[in-house]
Amino acid sequence: MDSQNVLVDEDEALKQYLPGGFGKHAQEANVAAQIQRTKRIESTSLVEQKDAGSEHGHSSEEEDSDDDSDPEDEFPTSHELILKTQERAVTTLTVDPSGSRLITGSTDCTIKLHDFASMTPNTLRAFKSVDPTASKTSASSETHPVYHVEFNPLSPSQVLVICATPKAKIFSRDGEQLVEFNKGDMYLRDMHNTKGHISEITTGCWHPTDKNLCITAGTDSTLRIWDVNRKRAQKDVIVHKSRVAGSAGRTRMTAVVWGSSIEGGPNMLVAAALDGSIVMWGGEGPYTRPAAEIRDAHKKDTWTSGIDISADGRSVITRGGDDTIKLWDTRKFKQAVSIVEHESTSSQYTSSNIRFSPNSSSILTGSQSGNLHILNPATLKPELITSVTPGSPLITVLWHEKLNQIITGSANAQTHVLYNPATSSRGAAMVMSKAPKRRHIDDDPTFTTDLSQGISGDSIINPNGLLTTDQDSISHAARHPNVGLTASGKSRDPRRPHIPMTTPFAKSQPDELHIKNNIPLSSMRDEDPREALLKYAEKAEKDPMFTNAWKHTQPKTIYAELSEDEEEEGPDQKRAKRG
Numbered sequence: 275m276d277s278q279n280v281l282v283d284e285d286e287a288l289k290q291y292l293p294g295g296f297g298k299h300a301q302e303a304n305v306a307a308q309i310q311r312t313k314r315i316e317s318t319s320l321v322e323q324k325d326a327g328s329e330h331g332h333s334s335e336e337e338d339s340d341d342d343s344d345p346e347d348e349f350p351t352s353h354e355l356i357l358k359t360q361e362r363a364v365t366t367l368t369v370d371p372s373g374s375r376l377i378t379g380s381t382d383c384t385i386k387l388h389d390f391a392s393m394t395p396n397t398l399r400a401f402k403s404v405d406p407t408a409s410k411t412s413a414s415s416e417t418h419p420v421y422h423v424e425f426n427p428l429s430p431s432q433v434l435v436i437c438a439t440p441k442a443k444i445f446s447r448d449g450e451q452l453v454e455f456n457k458g459d460m461y462l463r464d465m466h467n468t469k470g471h472i473s474e475i476t477t478g479c480w481h482p483t484d485k486n487l488c489i490t491a492g493t494d495s496t497l498r499i500w501d502v503n504r505k506r507a508q509k510d511v512i513v514h515k516s517r518v519a520g521s522a523g524r525t526r527m528t529a530v531v532w533g534s535s536i537e538g539g540p541n542m543l544v545a546a547a548l549d550g551s552i553v554m555w556g557g558e559g560p561y562t563r564p565a566a567e568i569r570d571a572h573k574k575d576t577w578t579s580g581i582d583i584s585a586d587g588r589s590v591i592t593r594g595g596d597d598t599i600k601l602w603d604t605r606k607f608k609q610a611v612s613i614v615e616h617e618s619t620s621s622q623y624t625s626s627n628i629r630f631s632p633n634s635s636s637i638l639t640g641s642q643s644g645n646l647h648i649l650n651p652a653t654l655k656p657e658l659i660t661s662v663t664p665g666s667p668l669i670t671v672l673w674h675e676k677l678n679q680i681i682t683g684s685a686n687a688q689t690h691v692l693y694n695p696a697t698s699s700r701g702a703a704m705v706m707s708k709a710p711k712r713r714h715i716d717d718d719p720t721f722t723t724d725l726s727q728g729i730s731g732d733s734i735i736n737p738n739g740l741l742t743t744d745q746d747s748i749s750h751a752a753r754h755p756n757v758g759l760t761a762s763g764k765s766r767d768p769r770r771p772h773i774p775m776t777t778p779f780a781k782s783q784p785d786e787l788h789i790k791n792n793i794p795l796s797s798m799r800d801e802d803p804r805e806a807l808l809k810y811a812e813k814a815e816k817d818p819m820f821t822n823a824w825k826h827t828q829p830k831t832i833y834a835e836l837s838e839d840e841e842e843e844g845p846d847q848k849r850a851k852r853g
Contacts, residue, residue, distance in 0.1 A: 364683030379420030533583030579620035580628035632675035640668025
């Protein structure tokens, strides 16, 4: 019998008979199967190349294979990872430059912090939830929806957070508040004299080359440039004077972008207003007069929610509330280069944005029907339209350069990370390439409590000190507290010491007799205060302590005598008769 044949052959019956639970087993993941489960059913619904091919007729198979490129290879939309961490519409999102941390903001007044390195295919959740408007001084503070969050591109440890308040805030990448900018005096008429916004802030962004500067746009018709090291007052104030009749020179600033050319050109600052105008300033100032202004860029009294500058600094794209997308040339900032019809969602979600791709070869935006539109920057014609959240508006989009992944936020509280396993790196691709985490009791959020947020007022505190919110969420040990204990309450395990259950008031309770004999007036705790005072009434009348000197000189009290009629009527009827 050959020994090699003995080593190669395997007895399946014996293998199934023998137990397989002994020894250390390495948890291996079928990465290909996990990634295949995230493949999107509908990846492409419109490709511009197909329309071009139908116009020119049928060509040879070789030319078709060369000319028509697969949209899955060009755009990372073949697979998707869905995060359901928010409770309401996801209005804004940002990813740090390295692509390791994702922060989302929502109308549920919270921001969620996600770490791709700590997530696995079965633990897709945020590691921290922060309410940016919560105050430590007041437990009943108001909360406001989050409009904009953005990582500092030059210093990723800082995150600009803008809510529906006059104060912008700077948070750390771990969710700790670092800076809160000042609020201006609302009773001052001249906005140049205020030290901050006097009304709600709508959006903001970071300086492209200076890590200490950021800008915010408010409904007080101003743009304010802030230094993170000086929170008491802004560095510069840009007041936009509206030309619309009856507006008193004021309007609301709806969008702002601060961009620079990758070739090293000058910075530029472009903002949009509610009166339909778009204004451009030099990025480094002075800001007394705009470099260019288009008064009727979009329809008046419509919310221009999205604006962005291309990587070369030559193009500006805007998404208006008048159902149009317009492309502008910064060198001839007078008329739109291209205009295309696109249904707007800014009337309901004011943070609906539009973005250039990292190399400005495409333009990304969402739609009312939940589709992701990837447009050609030259003609604004769609190169790809793919459904992300059918029936739910797609609010915010972002194409990360290093990850090569597209992140979207929708009105159904879902965050979708679109990726391509062949061209994307880290991020969602790294999450799906991990082995699923073995479930642990600590992984169930109903069994844990975030002590930094405190205990909810809706929770029930039972006498045993166990925090419960629902009968179904109570653990087995809480439902059966006597399991593993003897009749006297001691543990059956001799290695475990017996800890008697004591309340905070019974930890050091002295003898009652000792308290009664040695502590004065200790018996007053068990007495009725009314009876304790009335027992001195007779003594105070016979031997007054304070009025004893006037005892013999005080007149005697003489009460009026009532007639028989008045006695029959009684005091209540007499009072009514007089009235």
